Every structure is written in C-alpha cells, then in structure tokens.
Amino acid sequence: MHRHRKLHLYFEKERKTRFILFGILGFVILVAIWSLITYTGLVKPLFLPTPTAVLEGTIDLFVNQNFMNDIIASIYRIFAGFVIAAVIAIPLGIVIGISKTSEAFVGPVVSFVRYMPAAAFIPLAILWLGIGDVEKMFIIFIGTFPYLTLLVADVVMNVDRNHINVARSFGAKNKTIIKEVVIPSSLPGIWDSLRIMAGIGWTYIIVAELVAASSGIGHVIIEAQRYLLTSNIITGLIVIGILGLITDLIFRYSYKRFFPYSIKGKIL
Amino acid sequence: MKAKLEVKNVYKVFLSRNKETPALSDMSFSIREKEFVSVVGPSGCGKTTLINLVAGFYAPTKGEILLNDKRIMYPGADRGVVFQKYTSFPWLTVLDNIKFGLKIINFPHKEREKIAKEYVKIVGLNGFENEYPKNLSGGMQQRVALARTLATNPDILLMDEPFGALDTQTRRFMQDLLLQIWKKTRKTILFVTHDVDEALFMADKVLVMSTRPGHIKDIVDVGLERPRNLKIEFSNKYIKLKEHIQKIITKESLKSLNEPIPETIKQLYQ
Numbered sequence: 001m002h003r004h005r006k007l008h009l010y011f012e013k014e015r016k017t018r019f020i021l022f023g024i025l026g027f028v029i030l031v032a033i034w035s036l037i038t039y040t041g042l043v044k045p046l047f048l049p050t051p052t053a054v055l056e057g058t059i060d061l062f063v064n065q066n067f068m069n070d071i072i073a074s075i076y077r078i079f080a081g082f083v084i085a086a087v088i089a090i091p092l093g094i095v096i097g098i099s100k101t102s103e104a105f106v107g108p109v110v111s112f113v114r115y116m117p118a119a120a121f122i123p124l125a126i127l128w129l130g131i132g133d134v135e136k137m138f139i140i141f142i143g144t145f146p147y148l149t150l151l152v153a154d155v156v157m158n159v160d161r162n163h164i165n166v167a168r169s170f171g172a173k174n175k176t177i178i179k180e181v182v183i184p185s186s187l188p189g190i191w192d193s194l195r196i197m198a199g200i201g202w203t204y205i206i207v208a209e210l211v212a213a214s215s216g217i218g219h220v221i222i223e224a225q226r227y228l229l230t231s232n233i234i235t236g237l238i239v240i241g242i243l244g245l246i247t248d249l250i251f252r253y254s255y256k257r258f259f260p261y262s263i264k265g266k267i268l
Numbered sequence: 269m270k271a272k273l274e275v276k277n278v279y280k281v282f283l284s285r286n287k288e289t290p291a292l293s294d295m296s297f298s299i300r301e302k303e304f305v306s307v308v309g310p311s312g313c314g315k316t317t318l319i320n321l322v323a324g325f326y327a328p329t330k331g332e333i334l335l336n337d338k339r340i341m342y343p344g345a346d347r348g349v350v351f352q353k354y355t356s357f358p359w360l361t362v363l364d365n366i367k368f369g370l371k372i373i374n375f376p377h378k379e380r381e382k383i384a385k386e387y388v389k390i391v392g393l394n395g396f397e398n399e400y401p402k403n404l405s406g407g408m409q410q411r412v413a414l415a416r417t418l419a420t421n422p423d424i425l426l427m428d429e430p431f432g433a434l435d436t437q438t439r440r441f442m443q444d445l446l447l448q449i450w451k452k453t454r455k456t457i458l459f460v461t462h463d464v465d466e467a468l469f470m471a472d473k474v475l476v477m478s479t480r481p482g483h484i485k486d487i488v489d490v491g492l493e494r495p496r497n498l499k500i501e502f503s504n505k506y507i508k509l510k511e512h513i514q515k516i517i518t519k520e521s522l523k524s525l526n527e528p529i530p531e532t533i534k535q536l537y538q
Contacts, residue, residue: 162355166413169323169349170372170420171342180372184359261358261400 049231054238057231061220071239073215077133078205081140082198089145090190093152097186098178103153110146118143118204122211131212136205143204144197151197155189156182188259195251202244271298271334272456273322273424278331279481280317291317293481295331299424299456299473306467307460308513309477309485310521315460318482319428322458323349335423345373348422352429354409356401356416363388363397365412369420387415390449407438411445418449424456432461443470447496464513468506469496476516479524485516 031051037043038050045053061067096103096110121142129135159182167177209218217236224232255262280292291314299305307315321328322335324343333340335347348369356365366384375383388397391411401409410430417425431439447470450457461467467474474488488509492500500506518537522529 160355162351162353163357165325165351166349166355166357166368166416167372168325168343169345169347169417170369171344172372176372180368181357185357187359259359261360261402263358263402 046228046230049234054231054234057229058235058238061232061235067220067235070215070217070220071243073133074205074209074217075243077136077208077216078140078198078201080133081137081205082144082201084137085141085145085148085197086194089148090152093149093190094156094178094183094186096149096153097156097159098182106149107153110149113142114146114150116142119207122208125208126212131214136208136213136216139208140201140204144201147200148193148197151193152186152190155186155193158189159185188255188262188264191251191255191258195248195255198247198251199244202240202247206240270301272301272303272336273299273458274334274337275318275322276332276334278321278328278333280314280321280326281329290481292321292328293483295483297475297484297487299458302454302456303473304450304457304471305459305473305475306471307458307475307477308462308464308467308517309482310479310517310524311462312524313477313480313520314482315462315477316428319349319426319458319460322424322426323347345369345420346423348417348420348425350410350413350417350425350427350430352432354401354406354413354433356404356409356412358401361398361400362393362404362412365401366415366419369416373420375420383419384415387419390418390452391415391445405438407434407442410434410442414446414449418453418455422455424458427457427459429461430459431466432463439466446470447494451495464510464517465501468492468509468513469501474509474513476513477520479520485520486513488513 034048035051038045038048049057058067092106092110096106118139122139125135125138125142129138163181163185164177167181172180205216206218206221209216210222213219217240221233221236224230224236275295275297278292278295279290282289282291295314295318307318309315320326322333322340324340324347327341340347356362357368360368363381363384366387367380370380370383385397388394391414393408393411393415396404396408401412404412414430431442434442443466449455459467459470468490471490474490475484476486476488477483478485490509492503492506522534522537
C-alpha cells in the first residue's frame, strides 16, 4: 500500500513536470520558427520583424509610450463589461434553466441577439455611447451576455434529477431545492462558462478598440498599423495572449480552490 | 396488528405523446409496523412506480395510499427514500451529506451535527466524515445515502433497488448491514428488488408482482428464522420459497417479453 502510494506520487509528479515541459516546448517551437524565417531574411521586417526588434519595440512602448496605461484601460473595460454581463446572465440563466415558462419567454430573445455579431453593434454603440469606456463595456456585454446566459441555462438544465428527487423526498419546496441543490450543483459548470466567455471577451474588447478608441491595446495596434510599426502590432498580440493566459490560469486555479470535490480532470 | 402502510386499489397510468401507458393496475397490499417487506417482479413491472407513488412524487390515477391512516398527497420526510443511483451530493462532505435531510426539515442546528455523527457510526463510515463522495466506493456512497435517509428518522424506509448497482460481495455486506440497522431501529421497510434471493434473505414478507401493468400476484410469508445468515439460503424451506417465487416471475416475464423467443427456450419454462 505504502509502496503503491509512493509510486503513485512519483507518476503524479512526473505527469506535472511533463505537462509543464510540453507547455513550454510549444512556445519554444513557435519562437524557433519565427526566428528562422526572420533572421534569415526570408520574410521582410515590414511584414514580420525579428524577435529582437519586437523586444526592443516592446521596451520602448513600455518606457516611452505608457503602454501600461493602455493595458490597464483594456483590462478595466473588459473587467467591468464582463462583470455586468455575468451579474445579469447568471441569475437569468438559472431562471431559464429552471422554468419552462421563462425559457419560452426569454430564450428566443436571447438566442436572437446571440446570432447578431457583437462587432456589428459597434457603429450603433458609438452613436449611442460615444467612443469612451462605456461603449467598450457595452460591446463586451453584447458579445458575452447572450452566450453566458445560454451556457448557464444549459448547466442548470443538466442538474442531476436524482439529486433533486432526494431533496423532494425530504419534502423540500422549490425554493429550497434551488438553494440547496440546483445552485450548488451548477456552480462548477457556471464557473467554467465564465472562464470560456472571459476568453471571448478579450476578442471583443480588441475589436471595439480597433474601430474607435483613444487608448487600449487595440488602439495601440491600429496606431501601429497606421505608422507601419509592425513590431508594435506583434507586441500587442503577445500581450493579449499573455493576458488571456493569465485570465485562464486564474479561473482554473480558483476552480480547483472553490470546487475541490469536482471529479473533472484528466481523462487519460 | 394495525397496518402502517396501506395501498388500496391503486392504478397508475402514464401519459406521453397522447399514448396511455398503464403502469399499475389494481394494486393492493398493506404493511404492518416494523415489518420488512420486499417487492419482486419482472423488469418493467412498475416496482419503481410503486416506490414513487408511496414517496409522493406523483399521485395515483385511481385508488389511494395511506400511511398511518393518512392519505399520501405529497413527498415528505415521514417517508425516507433510498434510490438505486448513487445520490450523494458531490459538493458536500460525508457528514454534510448526512445532515442534508435534517437541514431540509429545519432540524435545530446544534443537534444536526450530533445526529449525523451518530449515523456515521451506525453505517460504519468513521474516519470518512470529511471526505467528498468522489473519494468513496459505490457501497460507501450508498451507506451515505442510507445514513442521510435514516437521520431524519422517517416512519418508513422506501428502498428502490438500493444495492442493484453494487458488486455481489459489497451487496451481501450491505444486506447484512441493513438487517442490523433494521433490527436496531425497527423501521418499517418497503424494499424493491429484482433479485429473488435478496428479497427472501431480507424480508418477512415478499410481494410478487405481475408483469406490466403491475399488481400483486402473490404474497409470500417468508417465516425464516432471524438473524439471517448464509446458511438459510441452503435450507429446504428457502429453496422451496425461491422456486415458488421464481416460477411466478418467469411466467410473468414471458407474458411481457416483446421479442420473439425460440420454441426450445419456451419449452424450458413450461
């Protein structure tokens, strides 16, 4: 038994190391290919600058052009827009998931809006709200809210009927069943839906900032395009990637902390 | 002795897509206080429907069910249900799972802990109080479910093939455990199973159901001595009872089989 446990721990550790190694390897290969085609002059710097050029450009952005402020502006917009979307979508999704009537009432409208691309709302949003933070938040909201609502509704609809029957067998009324079974049972799934939609949120903020903005990562990218500063475009993309990764990590880590009981995990 | 549970001329018809499916047809029986009654029958005969009716999950189409002379209308904590599926709540620890029913019936906060711990001991899960169900085997999860149901001290236990998903060894252990608990708590138990051996081994009385739409085909008084152990399964009386019940079930099963059976097999059952 003891031996077995040790062996198990060894494999567990090895699995983790392997996981990290492979994670890094992916990036190494990417950078290697990038270096190969740029340092050799295969691709012109105007189209794709070398890694060193991008690094220099990045330092310049941060030191001389207050790039940090743009990053903070983008984070602030996405955070606010997404929180508002979540605060409305989660309860609404739960209600849709629970009751057939409300599904019939709200469901089609939500689905209808869902099929309209958020980017198509940008002209309207500018008309209504200008090009400030509120307009960006609105785009984030439009882009994530319908999906999030339907994802949450789906999670709620999949609550184990047997669990509900257990509560009913003790004589629990609907309100109690929702509070004691439906919500706790749905929380991990809802958290996962948030994680997925937060990633999508990053897409929309950049789109919104590309169209019209005076700050933000998307604004930096579109400015760079105007002045043919390709390296700044690359920097912007990398920063978005890193921020997305961090968002994902925060969600994943907190998932493990919040839901230690979850059986979700590796399949093989 | 007075009847604890009375099922009187109960009919149940399910409606789906304009089609009527009769599940129970004129079912009647009664259970006395502290009695252990098993229900066996061919698959699809309405055993689970019976449990759900007594649990109050839905109402009979016709007839009535009385518990302590009161008509059953809704689900309630006076009946404790143990399901076939593993139903421990994954987000609650073993102890919190067992406290769940007490919470639902608004039992005083302070005493919940005490009672739950008592039942942890009764089902033998000491040391696992703070584990989540994902770390438990199927048998242990069923013990959690049993403890959770017992904790609210129901008048009658309704068990719907509770050990049906367990392997043979675990199943036997669970049967012994349940019999011991029954002896200690003297609950009235209605125990549904498709396993004739299990029905006979556990019960005072075995209700044999017909094929769908189900009704009572025969009521068998088991009358085997207690405490029950492996030995009784080899006694003449046991074997006779088993043959008797098995014959009814086989005959009933044949009636409801929708698939064609070779004549040679049919002859075996004559």
